Each structure stands twice: as structure tokens, then as C-alpha cells.
Amino acid sequence: MIEFAQVTKSFTQRGGSGGGRQVHALEKVSLSIAEAEIFGVVGESGSGKSTLLRLINALETPSAGSVTVNGINLASLRPAERRAQRRRIGMIFQQFNLLSNKTVAQNVALPLSLHRRRTAQGPRPPRGRAQERALQMLDFVNMGAHASKHPAQLSGGEKQRVAIARALVNEPDILLCDEPTSSLDSQHTDEVMATLLRVRREMDTSIVVVSHELEVIRGACDRAAILEAGLLTGIVDIAAPAERERFNSYSERARRYLEGETR
Numbered sequence: 535m536i537e538f539a540q541v542t543k544s545f546t547q548r549g550g551s552g553g554g555r556q557v558h559a560l561e562k563v564s565l566s567i568a569e570a571e572i573f574g575v576v577g578e579s580g581s582g583k584s585t586l587l588r589l590i591n592a593l594e595t596p597s598a599g600s601v602t603v604n605g606i607n608l609a610s611l612r613p614a615e616r617r618a619q620r621r622r623i624g625m626i627f628q629q630f631n632l633l634s635n636k637t638v639a640q641n642v643a644l645p646l647s648l649h650r651r652r653t654a655q656g657p658r659p660p661r662g663r664a665q666e667r668a669l670q671m672l673d674f675v676n677m678g679a680h681a682s683k684h685p686a687q688l689s690g691g692e693k694q695r696v697a698i699a700r701a702l703v704n705e706p707d708i709l710l711c712d713e714p715t716s717s718l719d720s721q722h723t724d725e726v727m728a729t730l731l732r733v734r735r736e737m738d739t740s741i742v743v744v745s746h747e748l749e750v751i752r753g754a755c756d757r758a759a760i761l762e763a764g765l766l767t768g769i770v771d772i773a774a775p776a777e778r779e780r781f782n783s784y785s786e787r788a789r790r791y792l793e794g795e796t797r
């Protein structure tokens with residue numbers, strides 16, 4: 535489904551003296567993520583997690599190596615094909631990114647109406663169908679009763695479930711989640727993660743979850759990649775007891791780091 539082969543992504547960072555410094559956000563990363571897998575990505579700040587997500591939805595291109603999604607090397611796509619490919623991928627964020635002046639149902643329908651405007655030919659979903667589809671997705675995330683509210687009237691967990699409905703409205707094969715529960719309390723975190731588990735179970739969506747919350751990764755993911763300073767230092771099979779031990783030992787190091795960082 536998603537294949538990284540020896541992927542390096544470098545950026546040139548401008549120094550004060552005018553000279554550019556090369557930073558390897560990712561270095562020779564190889565991994566593959568299966569259909570209907572929930573795959574975690576953990577690592578300290580600056581370890582390359584966001585870069586990895588941005589490579590999957592073709593917002594970045596590799597400096598070396600290749601990223602393949604459904605057998606297609608993303609570097610081979612022309613701009614229009616790249617946009618079409620991006621529609622096959624949904625994304626949710628820590629801050630939900632809902633439009634405050636639109637209702638919940640309008641937020642969820644938005645990707646469909648954007649699609650209608652951008653598509654020159656081919657099937658265009660009629661406006662009524664878009665509304666119907668948005669309501670179906672809201673029912674799926676148990677938010678059907680809130681369709682005509684505005685985002686400000688919802689709790690954080692409810693906003694994230696609306697964001698999930700919006701990310702799924704185009705029926706993507708892949709859902710990318712960037713710190714999906716980092717601004718939620720534990721009850722809302724559980725609700726959001728239960729929703730993601732349902733998405734995988736009922737839609738066979740591959741889900742990639744970047745999170746610094748190790749409990750979230752441990753609780754929901756099948757496997758998790760550990761990134762340290764751009765290097766993939768391990769892929770842990772969370773379900774296997776021996777491997778779990780490895781994740782726990784990483785967790786200890788990471789927890790110490792995160793606690794040190796936030797104090």
C-alpha cells in the first residue's frame with residue numbers, strides 16, 4: 535500500500551552568515567505499510583515525523599529514494615495526477631482545522647464541493663448528494679445529531695470526530711493523522727481512537743498515526759516506527775510481547791526526553 539525505499543529528504547536551512555546548511559529530515563528510510571494497517575510513528579521533536587507524512591501525501595518529494603502508494607511512484611505523477619492522488623488520502627490534525635463560519639455538515643461536505651469545482655470533466659457529485667454523503671459520514675462517527683451546529687459549539691473530541699468524517703468523505707484509501715489526540719483529555723482521546731479503529735475495521739483504510747503520546751500508539755497501532763534524528767531506528771510489532779519490550783524501552787527514553795522538554 536505505502537512503500538518507502540531508501541528515502542532521504544534534505545532541506546537547506548539558511549544560516550545567519552548567508553551559507554546554507556543541509557539538514558537530513560529523513561535519511562535512507564525504508565518501510566512498508568499494509569492495507570488496513572494502523573501504523574504509528576513516534577520520535578522526538580525534529581526527528582522527521584511530519585516530513586514522513588508530507589512525503590506520503592506528496593506535499594514533499596524525496597531528495598533520494600522513492601515513495602510508492604498503491605504501486606505508483608509519487609515522483610512520476612504530473613501535477614493534476616498528484617492532486618487526484620491526494621484526494622485518495624485523508625488527513626486530520628491536532629488543531630482539527632474546521633472552518634468556524636460553516637456548520638458541521640458543511641465542513642464535512644467541503645472536500646466534495648472543492649472536488650466539484652476543480653474537476654473539469656468526469657462525474658460531478660450533485661450538491662444534494664454531497665449533503666447526503668456528509669450526513670452519512672457524520673452518522674458513522676456518531677455526530678449525526680450535531681450536523682447543523684457550528685464547530686465552536688463542540689468539545690475537542692467531537693471536533694476531531696467531525697474532522698475524521700471530513701477526511702473520509704472522499705473515501706480515501708489512506709488516513710494520515712498528525713498528533714490527532716494531543717489537545718484532548720483522556721476520555722476524548724479514547725473516543726477518537728475508538729473511531730479510528732472502526733474506520734480500519736469497516737473501511738479497510740490504512741491509517742498512519744504520528745503521536746508523541748506513547749500510550750495512544752501502544753493502544754491502537756499494529757506496528758510503530760521509531761524515528762531518531764531522521765533515522766529509522768526500529769519498527770516495533772506492538773502486538774508481539776518480545777517486541778513490545780523494545781517499544782517499552784524506547785518509551786522510557788522518550789518519556790524522559792518529553793518530560794525534560796516540557797518542564
Ligand SMILES: Nc1ncnc2c1ncn2[C@@H]1O[C@H](COP(=O)(O)OP(=O)(O)OP(=O)(O)O)[C@@H](O)[C@H]1O
Nearest residue numbers: 545546547557559578579580581582583584585586
Ligand atoms: N521546509 C523545511 N525547511 C527546512 N528545514 C525543514 C523543513 N521541514 C522540516 N525541516 C527540518 O527537518 C527536520 C525534521 O522536521 P519534521 O518537522 O519532520 O520533524 P517532526 O518530528 O515532525 O518534529 P515536531 O514533532 O516538532 O513536529 C527538522 O530539523 C526541521 O527543522
